[in-house]
Amino acid sequence: MHLTGLDFLFWAVGFGEYTTLLLVLLIRRRFRRFPIFTAFILSNLVRTIALYFVSVYGTKASYFYSFWSFGILDTILQLSVVYEMYSHTFRPLGAWARDVRGAFVWLVAISIAVAAGLSWLAAPHARLWMQVVVIRGNLFSSACMSEFFVGMVVLAVKAGLPWKTHVARISQGLGVYSIIDVLIEAGHSYFGVGRNTQTYATLSHIRIAAYLFCVAYWIIMLWRNAPDSRKLSDHMRGQLIQLQAMVDSDLEMIRGRER
């Protein structure tokens, strides 16, 4: 396989960043709160190492199958990271907040419908049907991911549920990357994969560079500690408990009268 110096540079930087981020997750004990995100970064590292050896010692076909197998795993793990971030935000007491459950269903349904619509509209020029499927599949998954992250911001604000610092940083990184990825995948679809793959490769390099910036952002943000939580004063605690009891009893009254 012909690989350029830039390809090897991206591999080297990727290997360094994934290793550093894993060390940050381990040293700062973040892997306990974010096991799926840690697995996702670990899979990134394994993919980088495996694809390097396959590209050097393997055939073009073996590289193709390895690349797309890791691509599928990557998509599954990204969706799992979305679940993990939603879980941290919308399960403050260990169960999904009841006022956002219906909104989740709508969000998933609308996200899938919009992403499917975009993928259907895409008409990539390609020599193989497999390439068309890959381009459309990538566009679909990047559109879904970006919608899920923007949806998370909307739901959290509307429900009045705060993002914890590290959840916000991971989500922001992956959210921004997903939006850039939609543009890249749209570019892949527009320019297609003909005999000259230069444009396709350039767009892929931009996508990789964007992701490496995102990983560098995570390294810095996950190394930093979240702001210390504050100690609730006895007075404030008393106010809060009374306020909650009061609202609860008021609510019971409303419910009772509406029956």
Place this chain on the structure above:
Amino acid sequence: MSSRTVYFIVAVAIFILVLIAIAAYYFRRSQNSSQKNWDRLLKRLTAVDRSSIAEVALDIIDESGQRRKDEASAVLEPSEISKLVGGLEGLEAMEANCAVLVDLAFYVQQWYPEAIVVAEKLRLSAKEIEWHLGRLRSAQQTGKLEGAFTMYAQPAVATYYLMTRQVIALYEEGNLAMLADLQNAL
């Protein structure tokens, strides 16, 4: 360039712009929420006509919050209730005050994780009251509020009346300097 390709480019452009606009708008709102503090949140309570609210509320409940069963209770007509509450504006003010409770729960969950249980219960309850008031507002907008007033608005107003009285009581207990402002607002 085929028409399908043109549609695709336009669709992607709209998709990206809408996503960025929504994300920026809500991200800014979340930043504003996280910069609030306890006292500033309570200062956001909207002023409502306390005497009218009390009149509507005390038509069906007594001072302790129990439902009145005497013959002189529940005598206000829907049109009178609507006028006293201040129509749609009055309901919006009460809805806004419930939103303050939601923000207050947000503030507590963000900075005081030890109180997450009580804050989350407060948030859920306030959201539900907000929902009831929102339903009334919808009835107002579709011109069906007159009929809905006795069934939903009066109990909601009574609830609001009790809630705000108790918030003032909390502040009286706390002997806080902003009590006068709070009493004016509520």
